[in-house]
Amino acid sequence: MNILVINSGSSSLKYQFFDMDNNKVLAKGNCERIGIDGVITHKKDGKEDYKKEADLKGHDEAIQLVLDLLMDKEYGVISSLDEIDAVGHRIAHGGEKLRQSSIIGDEELKYLESIQMIAPLHVPPAIKGIVACKKLMDVPQVGVFDTSFYSTMEDYAYIYPLPYDLYEKHQIRRYGFHGTSHRYVASRAAKMLGKDMKDLKIVTCHLGNGSSITAVNQGKAVDTSMGFMPNDGILMGTRCGAVDPSVLMYLINSLGMDPKEVEDIINKKSGLLGVTGVSSDARDVREAAENGDARARLAEKILVHGIKKFIGSYAAEMNGLDVVVFTAGLGENSAILREWVCTDMDFLGIQMDNDKNANSPRGQEIDVSAADSKVKVLVIPTNEEYMIALDTAELAAQDK
Numbered sequence: 112m113n114i115l116v117i118n119s120g121s122s123s124l125k126y127q128f129f130d131m132d133n134n135k136v137l138a139k140g141n142c143e144r145i146g147i148d149g150v151i152t153h154k155k156d157g158k159e160d161y162k163k164e165a166d167l168k169g170h171d172e173a174i175q176l177v178l179d180l181l182m183d184k185e186y187g188v189i190s191s192l193d194e195i196d197a198v199g200h201r202i203a204h205g206g207e208k209l210r211q212s213s214i215i216g217d218e219e220l221k222y223l224e225s226i227q228m229i230a231p232l233h234v235p236p237a238i239k240g241i242v243a244c245k246k247l248m249d250v251p252q253v254g255v256f257d258t259s260f261y262s263t264m265e266d267y268a269y270i271y272p273l274p275y276d277l278y279e280k281h282q283i284r285r286y287g288f289h290g291t292s293h294r295y296v297a298s299r300a301a302k303m304l305g306k307d308m309k310d311l312k313i314v315t316c317h318l319g320n321g322s323s324i325t326a327v328n329q330g331k332a333v334d335t336s337m338g339f340m341p342n343d344g345i346l347m348g349t350r351c352g353a354v355d356p357s358v359l360m361y362l363i364n365s366l367g368m369d370p371k372e373v374e375d376i377i378n379k380k381s382g383l384l385g386v387t388g389v390s391s392d393a394r395d396v397r398e399a400a401e402n403g404d405a406r407a408r409l410a411e412k413i414l415v416h417g418i419k420k421f422i423g424s425y426a427a428e429m430n431g432l433d434v435v436v437f438t439a440g441l442g443e444n445s446a447i448l449r450e451w452v453c454t455d456m457d458f459l460g461i462q463m464d465n466d467k468n469a470n471s472p473r474g475q476e477i478d479v480s481a482a483d484s485k486v487k488v489l490v491i492p493t494n495e496e497y498m499i500a501l502d503t504a505e506l507a508a509q510d511k
């Protein structure tokens with residue numbers, strides 16, 4: 112079975128084309144600057160990158176170009192659209208109703224349109240991607256939602272202590288994000304340890320530009336650091352994570368800021384960038400800290416402090432801890448961050464093999480815990496696209 116996985120952003124569209132029978136990515140690429148001018152980068156396994164400027168007025172044109180390239184004589188991997196069995200779409204938000212990966216029919220599309228308000232940056236481009244694919248292909252379009260992994264959370268973990276009306280009338284609650292990544296690495300962790308997820312208490316740390324931490328008890332997500340929108344929990348590249356909500360009211364009521372300005376601050380001007388004034392990229396921050404920049408070092412300490420707090424509180428919630436997983440840009444690549452997080456955590460049973468951690472090869476699944484560590488510390492490269500392809504293949508097979 113061949114599956115095309117699409118991740119639509121407002122001006123970009125990433126894709127991967129999977130041969131599921133042989134567990135292979137045959138081609139992948141990225142359309143950028145959609146709606147501005149347009150450029151596509153396409154990579155076929157075993158061939159040099161293909162990069163071309165193209166007139167990408169919208170997502171329709173981008174999808175058409177992707178399909179043309181997949182069928183191209185030189186850079187293509189199929190000879191006709193019949194060789195695509197289904198399309199999987201990454202959708203950041205499934206709202207209250209779309210709680211698991213689903214085939215997107217008219218009803219689901221209508222529901223997604225109705226929740227655009229609560230994920231204005233992410234849901235509208237996903238809808239555009241789905242509509243464009245439906246126009247061009249007559250195969251199942253599957254939505255895989257970042258929020259659906261959290262459908263198992265108990266109400267006391269997702270209801271905010273606000274007037275209950277706000278939940279009932281406006282669906283204001285903790286949803287959680289990066290669920291596809293957390294689900295993937297938690298299942299890989301169990302495989303790596305040769306255990307069933309049902310026998311494990313896992314904390315998964317997805318640390319990238321956007322970051323979230325999730326508690327997975329007996330295979331089910333029981334809590335997560337991101338909330339109503341993808342801005343809660345720990346400090347991120349440009350997002351603040353958790354702050355006392357009174358601070359935002361103070362900015363508006365006492366400092367006279369416009370709500371839009373405040374939104375801009377918490378999403379685009381905070382986090383590593385806000386604290387350091389240097390960069391939102393952890394590598395730049397590390398370099399600045401090494402060169403003696405005190406605020407860069409402070410930002411790193413805030414991040415480590417936040418991650419430790421979540422690991423500790425989630426261990427308490429689950430009444431124990433068996434595994435900590437690090438994933439995404441920082442989690443996979445920053446050995447020093449992993450070491451800081453795991454230092455002085457022996458009371459919880461976390462002991463890292465610092466040498467193994469520092470010398471761990473990039474892009475591989477690796478156990479970096481000390482031989483006698485009660486809690487396993489694992490580095491697992493995330494693969495959301497593969498998880499989406501798996502769900503899509505399963506639903507498409509059921510649909511036949």
Ligand code: AMP
Nearest residue numbers: 319320321392393394439440441444445
């Ligand atoms: P992501 O959003 O998953 O792509 O992660 C982006 C973050 O990962 C940025 O803060 C990068 O600085 C960080 N990152 C990527 N590669 C490395 C690396 N080799 N060492 C340290 N941090 C890295």
